[in-house]
Every structure is written in C-alpha cells, then in structure tokens.
Amino acid sequence: MKQVLIEDFPAWRTQARELIQAGVEPSQVHFVDGKSGQPLLFDEPAQDQPKPEATKVPAEFLKLASVAAQYRDPDRWDLLYSVLHRLTNGEPYLLKIDVDSDIRRLRLMEKAIRRDIHKMHAFVRFRKIELEGDAEYIAWHRPDHYIVRAATPFFARRFGNMRWAILTPDESAYWDGAELIFGPGAPRDAAPDDDGLEDLWRTYYASIFNPARINLRAMRAEMPVRHWATLPEAQIISNLTREAGFRVQTMIKDQAPSALPWVPQQATLQALREAAIRCEGCELHKCATQVVFGAGPEGARVVLVGEQPGDEEDLAGSPFVGPAGRLLSRALEEAEVDRSALYVTNAVKHFKFIERGKRRIHAKPGGIEISACRPWLEAELEAVKPELVVCLGATAAQSLMGRDFRVTRDRGQFQPHRWAKQIMATIHPSALLRMPEPDRREQEYRLFVHDLALIRPYMQT
Amino acid sequence: MELDNKLRILADAAKYDASCASSGSRRKRVEGGFGNTEGIGICHSYTPDGRCVSLLKLLLTNYCIYDCSYCVNRISSDTPRARFTPEEVVNLTIEFYKRNYIEGLFLSSGIIQNADYTMEQMISVARTLRQEHLFGGYIHLKAVPGASNELLLEAGTWADRLSANIELAVDSELRELAPAKSHLQIEDAMSKIGFGIADAADRSNARAQSPKFAPAGQSTQMIVGATSASDSVVLAKASELYKKQKLRRVYYSAFSPIPHADPALPIIRPPMIREHRLYQADWLLRFYGFKVEELTTPESPDLPLDQDPKLAWALRHRDFFPVDVNKASRAALLRIPGIGVRNVKRILQIRRYHALKLDDLAKLKISIAKTKYFITTSGDNPAALQIDSKRLPKKFEPQPRQMALFEARSGEL
Ligand code: SF4
Ligand code: SF4
Numbered sequence: 001m002k003q004v005l006i007e008d009f010p011a012w013r014t015q016a017r018e019l020i021q022a023g024v025e026p027s028q029v030h031f032v033d034g035k036s037g038q039p040l041l042f043d044e045p046a047q048d049q050p051k052p053e054a055t056k057v058p059a060e061f062l063k064l065a066s067v068a069a070q071y072r073d074p075d076r077w078d079l080l081y082s083v084l085h086r087l088t089n090g091e092p093y094l095l096k097i098d099v100d101s102d103i104r105r106l107r108l109m110e111k112a113i114r115r116d117i118h119k120m121h122a123f124v125r126f127r128k129i130e131l132e133g134d135a136e137y138i139a140w141h142r143p144d145h146y147i148v149r150a151a152t153p154f155f156a157r158r159f160g161n162m163r164w165a166i167l168t169p170d171e172s173a174y175w176d177g178a179e180l181i182f183g184p185g186a187p188r189d190a191a192p193d194d195d196g197l198e199d200l201w202r203t204y205y206a207s208i209f210n211p212a213r214i215n216l217r218a219m220r221a222e223m224p225v226r227h228w229a230t231l232p233e234a235q236i237i238s239n240l241t242r243e244a245g246f247r248v249q250t251m252i253k254d255q256a257p258s259a260l261p262w263v264p265q266q267a268t269l270q271a272l273r274e275a276a277i278r279c280e281g282c283e284l285h286k287c288a289t290q291v292v293f294g295a296g297p298e299g300a301r302v303v304l305v306g307e308q309p310g311d312e313e314d315l316a317g318s319p320f321v322g323p324a325g326r327l328l329s330r331a332l333e334e335a336e337v338d339r340s341a342l343y344v345t346n347a348v349k350h351f352k353f354i355e356r357g358k359r360r361i362h363a364k365p366g367g368i369e370i371s372a373c374r375p376w377l378e379a380e381l382e383a384v385k386p387e388l389v390v391c392l393g394a395t396a397a398q399s400l401m402g403r404d405f406r407v408t409r410d411r412g413q414f415q416p417h418r419w420a421k422q423i424m425a426t427i428h429p430s431a432l433l434r435m436p437e438p439d440r441r442e443q444e445y446r447l448f449v450h451d452l453a454l455i456r457p458y459m460q461t
Numbered sequence: 462m463e464l465d466n467k468l469r470i471l472a473d474a475a476k477y478d479a480s481c482a483s484s485g486s487r488r489k490r491v492e493g494g495f496g497n498t499e500g501i502g503i504c505h506s507y508t509p510d511g512r513c514v515s516l517l518k519l520l521l522t523n524y525c526i527y528d529c530s531y532c533v534n535r536i537s538s539d540t541p542r543a544r545f546t547p548e549e550v551v552n553l554t555i556e557f558y559k560r561n562y563i564e565g566l567f568l569s570s571g572i573i574q575n576a577d578y579t580m581e582q583m584i585s586v587a588r589t590l591r592q593e594h595l596f597g598g599y600i601h602l603k604a605v606p607g608a609s610n611e612l613l614l615e616a617g618t619w620a621d622r623l624s625a626n627i628e629l630a631v632d633s634e635l636r637e638l639a640p641a642k643s644h645l646q647i648e649d650a651m652s653k654i655g656f657g658i659a660d661a662a663d664r665s666n667a668r669a670q671s672p673k674f675a676p677a678g679q680s681t682q683m684i685v686g687a688t689s690a691s692d693s694v695v696l697a698k699a700s701e702l703y704k705k706q707k708l709r710r711v712y713y714s715a716f717s718p719i720p721h722a723d724p725a726l727p728i729i730r731p732p733m734i735r736e737h738r739l740y741q742a743d744w745l746l747r748f749y750g751f752k753v754e755e756l757t758t759p760e761s762p763d764l765p766l767d768q769d770p771k772l773a774w775a776l777r778h779r780d781f782f783p784v785d786v787n788k789a790s791r792a793a794l795l796r797i798p799g800i801g802v803r804n805v806k807r808i809l810q811i812r813r814y815h816a817l818k819l820d821d822l823a824k825l826k827i828s829i830a831k832t833k834y835f836i837t838t839s840g841d842n843p844a845a846l847q848i849d850s851k852r853l854p855k856k857f858e859p860q861p862r863q864m865a866l867f868e869a870r871s872g873e874l
Contacts, residue, residue, distance in 0.1 A: 093814045096811060097815050098810075098811055098825065099811060099817075099821040099824045104824060122504060122506075123505070123506075125560060126559065126560045128559070137559065154499075155561075157497055158490065158496060158497050159495055159496075159559070160490050161490075161493055161494060161495050161595075162495060197560065199465070200468060200553070200556075201557065201560075201562055203472075204517065205514065207470075207473045207476075208473070208475070208476045208508060208514065209508035209509055209510055209512075210476060210508075210512075213511075213512075213733075215509070215510050216509055216511070218510075218511025219508065219509055219510070219511045222504065222511070222513070223507040231506065233506055237509055240508075240509050241509045244509065
C-alpha cells in the first residue's frame with residue numbers, strides 16, 4: 001500500500017488531487033498524519049507525474065474538508081480521501097446525504113470543530129501584564145483540535161487595538177496590533193498566573209447565579225470540566241454549589257410564607273374574594289377543596305372571625321355553614337343579633353385536616369399558616385371597616401391580638417384595635433360541640449350567648 | 462461602599478431580567494477602538510444553575526421610587542440598596558471585556574427621581590463607552606417607559622438593543638400591581654423605539670455608512686404566574702407585540718411570589734414548567750407557522766404542562782397525520798412532533814436523493830419514540846397505525862424527570 005505523509009490541509013489537497021487523477025482506490029493508499037507523530041513505515045519516492053488537470057469537486061466539499069482537517073484524529077485524511085473518491089466516482093450528490101455513514105462522520109467532525117472554535121472564543125481568559133507602561137494581554141488555552149489558525153482571527157478583529165497572545169500546547173498566536181503571527185506551542189506556565197481583576201469577576205459570577213435553580217448537568221454540558229483549569233470563575237464553582245443548598249434553606253427560613261403577594265391592595269371585598277381563589281400563600285391550598293372567604297355585607301358594622309373552615313364549609317365554599325355554624329346561628333338568635341347583618345370570616349381561609357379513612361378530621365392551623373393568611377383577614381377588615389371585631393376562639397384572637405392572648409382569661413373584654421374601634425374575643429362554637437358533659441356544655445353555651453349579646457349595641461349606630 | 466459590594470448587590474438585583482442574549486447585532490470595531498459584535502452571541506461562562514453568562518448584567522441602582530408589587534426593588538421592599546456611578550459601570554465593562562469575560566453590557570435601573578433622569582444616567586454610560594472609549598461590544602439598555610422621545614432616540618444610537626418591559630399581559634392587572642405603569646405608556650415607548658429603528662433602516666438603504674440605531678432590535682419581558690392571565694392571553698399579547706411592535710424577542714419570566722427578599726428563592730416554586738412551555742409555544746408561533754388560536758383551546762386556555770404544545774396540538778388533530786416524510790410539504794413536516802426546523806430542512810434536502818426510512822431519521826437525532834406515530838416513511842412503520850388509538854396520549858405521559866429538563870429557555874421541538 002502507498003503511504004503519504006501529510007502535514008496540513010494544503011498538502012493533503014495536493015496529494016489527493018494527484019492520487020484521484022491517477023485513479024488510486026482509497027484501499028490502496030494510507031495517509032499518515034504528520035501531527036500525530038507516527039512515522040511512515042516505509043517511504044515511497046514521489047513519482048514525477050505530469051501536471052494534472054483540475055478535478056472538479058463541489059466547493060462545499062473543499063470547505064467541509066478544510067474544517068475536518070482540523071480534527072484531532074489521524075484517520076481524518078483517509079476518510080477525506082474516500083469521500084473524495086466516491087464524489088468523483090459516480091456519487092456526485094454524496095454530500096447531500098447526511099445519513100450516509102462517511103458523510104455523517106465528516107459532519108460530526110465539522111460540528112466538533114465549530115464547537116471547539118466557539119468554545120475557544122468563549123473561554124479564552126486574558127491576563128493583563130504591564131510591560132514598560134504598555135499593557136499586554138496573555139491567555140493560555142487548551143483546545144480539543146487543531147484550531148488555533150481558524151479561531152484566532154476572531155480575536156484580532158475584536159481586540160485589534162490591544163497587544164495579546166494566546167498560547168496553546170500545539171501552536172500559539174500573537175497579535176502585535178497589526179499582524180497575526182503563529183508560533184510553536186507553549187506550556188501553561190508560560191502565561192501569567194494571576195490578574196487582580198479576577199476577584200471582581202468571581203464576585204460577579206457568584207452574584208448572578210441563582211442557588212435555587214442549581215443545574216450542574218446543564219453547566220457541565222456547556223462548560224466542559226476540561227476547560228475549568230483556565231477559567232478563573234471555575235475555582236469557586238464547588239464552593240458555590242456546596243453552599244447553594246444552605247443559602248436556599250436560610251432564605252426559606254428567613255421568609256415566612258405569606259399570602260401577601262396574592263392580596264390586591266385597597267380592593268373591594270369582591271376583588272379580594274376573587275383574588276383569594278388563587279392564593280398559594282401557604283401549603284393549605286394544596287389539599288383543601290377551595291378557599292372559603294368571608295361572607296356578609298360590605299357595610300357590616302360587626303365582623304366575626306372564626307378559626308378556619310371545616311369539612312362542610314370546605315365543600316360549600318361558605319363560612320360557618322356546618323355544625324358549629326348552626327350552633328352559632330342559634331346563639332346569635334338568642335342573643336338577638338341579626339346574623340345576616342354581620343360579616344363572618346375565618347383567620348385561615350383553607351381547611352386543614354388529617355385523613356382518617358374516608359373522613360377528614362379537623363387539624364388545628366399552626367402559627368405559620370395563621371400568619372401566612374393574616375393578610376387576607378386584614379384586607380377584609382380594611383374593606384369592611386367595622387366598629388367591632390369579635391374573635392371566636394384562640395386562633396382568631398391570637399391572629400389579631402398576638403400570641404399571648406388567652407381567651408379563657410380575656411374573653412368578653414373590649415379593647416381598641418387597628419382595624420376596628422373595638423375588638424373582643426369569646427370561645428369558638430365548635431369548642432361547645434366538643435364538650436362531652438351536657439351540664440357543662442349548657443353552662444358554657446349561656447356564657448357564649450351572653451358574650452354575643454355584647455355585640456348588640458354595635459349593631460345600631 | 463466598596464465596588465465589590467456594589468457589584469454583589471447590583472448584579473444580584475439584575476438577575477431577574479430573563480434576557481441575556483447578545484446576538485443579532487453586527488458592529489465592526491472602530492479604528493483605534495476595541496470590541497465588535499459578529500451576529501452570534503457568545504456565552505463566556507455558565508453558572509451552576511446552567512445559565513449562560515454573556516453580558517455584564519447590572520442595575521445602575523436598585524433604589525426605586527415605584528412600588529411594583531412583583532419586583533424586589535420596589536420602594537416598599539427591604540432589600541439592600543446600592544448605586545453605581547456611571548464611571549464605575551464603564552470601567553467594569555471595559556476591564557471585563559478586554560479579558561474576554563463578556564460580550565458587552567446589559568444595563569437596567571430602578572427609577573430614580575423620574576423617568577428622564579434615569580434614562581439619562583443609563584445613556585451616559587453607553588455614550589461614554591462608545592464615544593470616549595470607542596467600545597464596539599454589545600450594549601443592551603433598558604428603555605424607561607415615560608422617558609422623552611429624544612432620550613429614547615439617543616439611547617438607540619448607542620445601544621445594540623433596547624427593551625421596554627411589558628411586565629404583564631393584561632393592562633388592568635398591570636395597573637393594579639404596578640400603579641405607575643400601563644400598557645399604553647410602555648407600548649408608546651416601544652413605538653418610539655420602533656420608529657427609530659425603521660428610520661435607520663430607511664437611511665441605511667439610502668446610504669451605506671449611516672449611523673446605527675438599536676441594530677439588534679427591541680425585546681420585552683412578561684412575568685407569568687403573578688396574575689391569573691391564561692397562556693392564551695399571554696401568547697396573544699406576545700404575538701400582538703411581535704406584529705405591532707416588530708419585537709425580536711419576548712421573554713417570559715416565571716413569577717416567584719416572595720414578598721420581601723430575593724424572589725428567586727421560592728417557597729412556592731415559580732411556575733418553571735409553564736415558563737418553558739411558553740417559550741416552546743413562542744417558538745411555534747415564530748418559526749413553525751402556528752397561530753395563537755391553535756395552541757390552546759377555549760376549554761383549556763392554558764398550555765398543557767405535561768406535554769409540549771406541538772405534541773398537544775398533534776394529539777388534538779390526529780386526522781392531520783400520518784404525514785409522509787418523503788412527500789409532505791415543509792409546512793406539514795413542521796407540524797410533526799419531534800422534528801424541528803433544522804431537521805425539516807435536512808429532510809427536504811436529503812429526500813431529493815434518498816428515500817428516508819425510520820433509521821435514517823434516527824441518524825438525524827430525531828426522537829423516533831415520539832415521532833413514529835405521526836409519520837410514514839419509505840420503510841415499515843407499524844406505529845403509524847396507532848394514530849387514531851384512544852391510548853395514544855398515554856404513550857407520551859411523562860416519566861418523572863429532573864427539574865433540569867425544564868430549565869431550558871428554548872429549543873427545537
Ligand atoms: S390558608 Fe390562607 S394563606 Fe394559606 S393558602 Fe389558604 S388562603 Fe392562602
Ligand atoms: S419601576 Fe422597575 S425597578 Fe421600580 S419597582 Fe417597578 S419594576 Fe421594580
């Protein structure tokens with residue numbers, strides 16, 4: 001078999017042209033890559049041949065071949081020759097057939113070279129040094145393929161008024177402000193090992209990264225680890241990712257859940273009611289059927305605030321329609337208070353429960369949910385502007401009057417409040433329903449009616 | 462305050478603007494200067510969240526006199542504040558650029574004093590870079606709605622791209638959440654910029670060496686998930702803006718509902734998948750010949766989250782399939798789930814010389830598992846017989862995947 005030593009693309013082009021015209025089959029020739037350093041097994045003296053006539057190949061092939069020639073694989077010359085041979089021997093449209101396995105290989109090489117050049121444009125990091133008052137910018141980069149000559153004119157166009165050098169293991173490029181000069185490769189320590197600006201760059205890098213969206217796979221796919229050694233910002237990647245989880249955790253702890261983002265400002269009750277449908281201020285919206293917003297006239301003088309909707313309220317979408325609500329209605333009637341003139345709502349707008357078989361058992365809302373939902377309650381009070389707010393039970397009372405309010409101790413007492421002239425608390429009717437002893441229940445019920453009767457003066461002007 | 466600290470705060474505050482592209486502009490280096498743009502943007506780095514770092518993205522300041530409730534910089538937020546001087550931004554841009562860290566600058570700002578003053582401050586950064594330093598790199602300036610016509614037109618003479626954010630798809634919702642803003646005012650800024658662009662195009666037809674005006678055009682950003690506006694409303698607004706204002710890009714940004722601090726660290730996960738679906742739909746509108754009305758239905762005005770919008774359309778229009786990849790028109794090929802614009806082009810080219818079979822498509826890296834039900838080829842393809850099967854949608858039910866897959870901002874469908 002004939003062996004031909006190839007140093008670069010022009011050399012291959014000359015050789016290949018002659019071989020094609022001599023009718024040499026791809027199987028009869030092997031191109032030895034000069035760059036990969038394999039010696040020829042034996043030398044064949046070049047035969048003197050008459051100057052060949054031009055062989056016609058599509059211009060596209062020459063372009064593709066000159067790109068594939070930069071690919072770091074000693075077999076590329078043979079592959080190019082066999083494609084050239086097929087093109088000139090009955091398959092003139094071969095290049096159009098991307099699914100052909102030779103063409104596919106060439107296309108993949110072309111893609112790899114494009115990408116490598118693109119990555120070089122992206123990842124070269126200059127370091128500035130001062131030489132007798134003149135700045136010079138020097139970078140060391142390790143490309144995957146033989147692309148220095150193809151990739152560096154970009155830097156000449158962009159940084160034309162600077163003096164710079166890009167060193168790589170295969171070949172180096174220098175720009176003196178006027179001309180691009182290529183020289184031999186250089187080791188990494190031929191480039192400066194620091195630049196004072198890199199700290200600021202790392203600050204920037206760390207600040208624009210969002211720890212809540214960590215996605216290392218995507219980062220590594222685009223910024224392959226083999227390039228990290230020359231990227232100043234890559235030094236802090238492991239720190240950033242290690243701390244990311246922690247940063248997210250502390251941010252979450254710092255930010256109590258809240259309905260606030262969903263609450264329109266200075267809105268009517270109707271607008272609030274509609275906005276509340278979308279509320280995701282805490283976890284409770286996930287399991288409940290629907291939000292249960294307050295009900296009653298916008299001009300109500302008195303607002304009753306309960307704890308949270310129960311099973312029936314959750315299904316009906318209205319507050320106080322279940323057993324506790326019926327008990328409340330009865331007690332209001334006895335206290336001679338017209339329920340339909342009241343605005344009735346809850347401290348928490350979604351039903352919190354535990355599933356037991358088919359039943360949903362009421363679960364007491366926690367401090368997080370109560371404070372998450374408070375913006376709704378406050379917005380309702382702001383819209384209604386009541387004279388009096390009556391808190392039914394500890395949840396409502398603590399929501400509006402703070403953690404250390406005790407219903408047992410402070411019930412029935414009036415005090416001024418930010419959202420109403422007066423505020424007062426009593427027990428929740430469901431507490432009565434839970435009392436097992438009839439006598440005790442009756443006694444508590446009387447007290448409850450008594451507390452509710454205190455509302456009466458506020459119902460008229 | 463130290464530069465390092467300002468950079469930390471004002472880069473952090475800038476990261477909520479989704480746009481990061483530095484493409485679409487060609488600007489030759491000025492004699493004696495440095496920097497150019499060659500059409501394609503370069504990502505100089507990637508952060509651990511997988512996002513591209515192309516521009517130095519900064520706020521001039523995060524002080525703001527307005528109170529847009531979806532924004533971290535609103536006056537009522539207790540986020541830490543800082544302000545750069547224009548010189549500081551100029552120097553950072555130059556030094557970063559010369560080390561090949563960036564393609565250029567993306568500058569935005571909270572509103573200080575008033576719209577004109579804020580716009581003037583940003584313009585002075587761009588003007589200094591271009592005039593004093595002969596900087597030819599990419600500059601994206603935020604256009605402040607309400608700024609005067611003169612200022613907007615001056616901004617366009619220095620910048621490669623301008624963007625006025627439309628913020629929300631529905632005007633009444635915008636006015637509710639951002640009392641100082643309205644579509645009218647924002648679109649007015651867009652038209653003024655659009656006028657500058659059109660005018661420059663006319664002049665460059667007449668004369669080769671005429672001054673540029675925002676050669677990379679204008680873009681905008683819409684927040685999704687902050688209000689109840691459906692995807693069909695969002696997409697209708699986007700396509701209206703593409704048409705009326707000739708925007709290059711509409712960016713969609715999933716809203717992270719956090720009241721006071723960093724809204725990108727959600728307690729409630731921002732609707733990332735929805736954002737991704739909107740980008741896909743946007744792609745279909747711009748490059749695949751789809752119309753807004755085709756992507757959603759009156760019954761379900763939101764894009765399905767578990768399927769890409771093209772697949773969803775195909776499943777709703779089975780009578781359109783199977784499509785013969787060796788004969789169908791370009792428009793029909795573009796409708797096949799799993800085949801993107803680039804592959805349609807390749808198919809059209811290859812099939813003139815070679816009849817395509819399924820495994821040829823596999824070689825083009827087309828996902829056969831998805832595509833096979835919708836096509837016929839020159840070989841056997843029994844899957845196409847299932848096109849009318851009731852169980853077909855089941856085959857596309859998503860397996861549990863990592864969030865990562867939904868992060869991409871765009872892609873071939
Ligand atoms: S309980 Fe309140 S804060 Fe929580 S989701 Fe329901 S309405 Fe929103
Ligand atoms: S004007 Fe801009 S910066 Fe200021 S609060 Fe509104 S969105 Fe935020």
